[in-house]
Amino acid sequence: MTDQEMKFETKAIHAGLEPDSATGAIMTPIYQTSTYAQPLPGVHKGYEYSRSNNPTRNALQKNLAALENAKHGLAFGSGLAAVDACMRLLKPGDEIISTNDLYGGSYRQFTKVHANYGLKFHFTGMQTIEAAEALINQNTKMLWVETPTNPTLNIINIDAFAALAKKHHLILVADNTFASPYLQNPLDLGADIVMHSVTKYIAGHSDVIMGFLALNDDQLRQDLAFIQNSVGAVPGPMDCFLALRGIKTLHLRMQRHCENGAAIAHFLANHPKVEKVFWPGFESHPNHEVAKAQMRGFGGMMSFSLKGDKLEDAFSVVSKLRIFTLAESLGGVESLAGHPATMTHASIPKADREKTGVTDSLIRLSVGVEHIDDLIADLKQALA
Numbered sequence: 198m199t200d201q202e203m204k205f206e207t208k209a210i211h212a213g214l215e216p217d218s219a220t221g222a223i224m225t226p227i228y229q230t231s232t233y234a235q236p237l238p239g240v241h242k243g244y245e246y247s248r249s250n251n252p253t254r255n256a257l258q259k260n261l262a263a264l265e266n267a268k269h270g271l272a273f274g275s276g277l278a279a280v281d282a283c284m285r286l287l288k289p290g291d292e293i294i295s296t297n298d299l300y301g302g303s304y305r306q307f308t309k310v311h312a313n314y315g316l317k318f319h320f321t322g323m324q325t326i327e328a329a330e331a332l333i334n335q336n337t338k339m340l341w342v343e344t345p346t347n348p349t350l351n352i353i354n355i356d357a358f359a360a361l362a363k364k365h366h367l368i369l370v371a372d373n374t375f376a377s378p379y380l381q382n383p384l385d386l387g388a389d390i391v392m393h394s395v396t397k398y399i400a401g402h403s404d405v406i407m408g409f410l411a412l413n414d415d416q417l418r419q420d421l422a423f424i425q426n427s428v429g430a431v432p433g434p435m436d437c438f439l440a441l442r443g444i445k446t447l448h449l450r451m452q453r454h455c456e457n458g459a460a461i462a463h464f465l466a467n468h469p470k471v472e473k474v475f476w477p478g479f480e481s482h483p484n485h486e487v488a489k490a491q492m493r494g495f496g497g498m499m500s501f502s503l504k505g506d507k508l509e510d511a512f513s514v515v516s517k518l519r520i521f522t523l524a525e526s527l528g529g530v531e532s533l534a535g536h537p538a539t540m541t542h543a544s545i546p547k548a549d550r551e552k553t554g555v556t557d558s559l560i561r562l563s564v565g566v567e568h569i570d571d572l573i574a575d576l577k578q579a580l581a
């Protein structure tokens with residue numbers, strides 16, 4: 198059976214992975230080496246230097262590419278290093294249209310790093326294509342979508358933006374971090390590049406920082422592999438091993454994240470102190486139909502605001518939580534809570550973030566895989 202023929206669960210455990218040829222070891226060895234012996238200059242076994250090539254990283258790249266139904270995969274030292282590699286495909290004067298509701302660190306990199314080197318960014322709502330299409334001109338080169346968005350869980354129609362990208366010859370990048378490849382495969386919907394913070398659901402245990410790009414186009418792969426090697430933001434072999442180990446249970450974890458997420462979203466929606474719950478599984482969510490069509494589940498991420506929208510009320514809730522830990526990041530087995538306005542999205546100006554729903558009382562939850570009764574009890578006492 199080829200990797201392409203396997204179902205997701207089988208790919209997660211086997212795709213791109215062979216027992217070690219030297220020893221038969223079932224688990225991919227951690228090739229903790231920077232360099233490789235050459236009997237004569239230029240004569241080697243395909244490996245010269247670990248920034249360019251490393252067997253543990255190659256195994257991860259093949260495995261994760263298979264999960265995104267991609268021909269090629271490239272791993273980076275962090276999600277933001279993967280974002281950076283995409284921007285290095287562009288030249289001064291090029292323009293990028295991005296969703297206005299996105300991870301604060303991506304926004305910060307766009308506006309405080311790449312804008313200094315001549316890239317121009319436009320941020321707009323992407324619930325429909327009209328606003329984005331109106332911003333396209335002859336300098337536009339890339340569309341940046343994040344779906345579901347961080348932290349207000351908007352859903353962007355990848356299929357519709359892929360058609361827009363084709364019409365105007367733009368590169369469509371989809372940040373698939375919140376969904377993970379288990380719930381959504383943007384390349385199948387027409388995206389050119391899928392970007393991941395592997396740090397989150399893919400590695401899944403809050404012990405690795407890593408990024409990933411998956412793609413099908415050979416030229417784009419050549420350009421991005423050149424950037425990966427020339428800029429050098431590569432992950433180490435130990436981290437690649439940890440990500441591979443995490444991926445083996447991605448499907449099991451995601452099933453429980455989805456179940457627990459649904460239960461908590463409904464609990465919060467019925468709580469008298471909660472103003473609004475942002476979760477794409479509700480029929481009342483403005484993009485629920487798109488979510489149903491392009492995702493295989495609604496995931497374990499959600500945000501909620503409190504009646505009265507007071508910062509001190511949000512601080513009081515997050516400080517009382519005992520099983521949810523107040524922390525940045527998401528997607529690990531343990532439940533986390535965050536306060537986007539002062540934590541993950543603090544780099545977005547207040548007026549801009551409030552337009553997208555990141556208000557003072559907004560609390561973001563990354564619902565883990567603990568027992569649902571304990572998680573609900575924890576939220577109940579913190580909100581009491």
Ligand code: P1T
Nearest residue numbers: 275276277300374394396407525526541
């Ligand atoms: O943290 P890093 O691995 O560099 O990934 C950056 C990143 C990119 N895209 C999305 C959608 C993300 O959520 C992140 C990282 N996010 C957090 C750390 C957070 O708490 O939201």
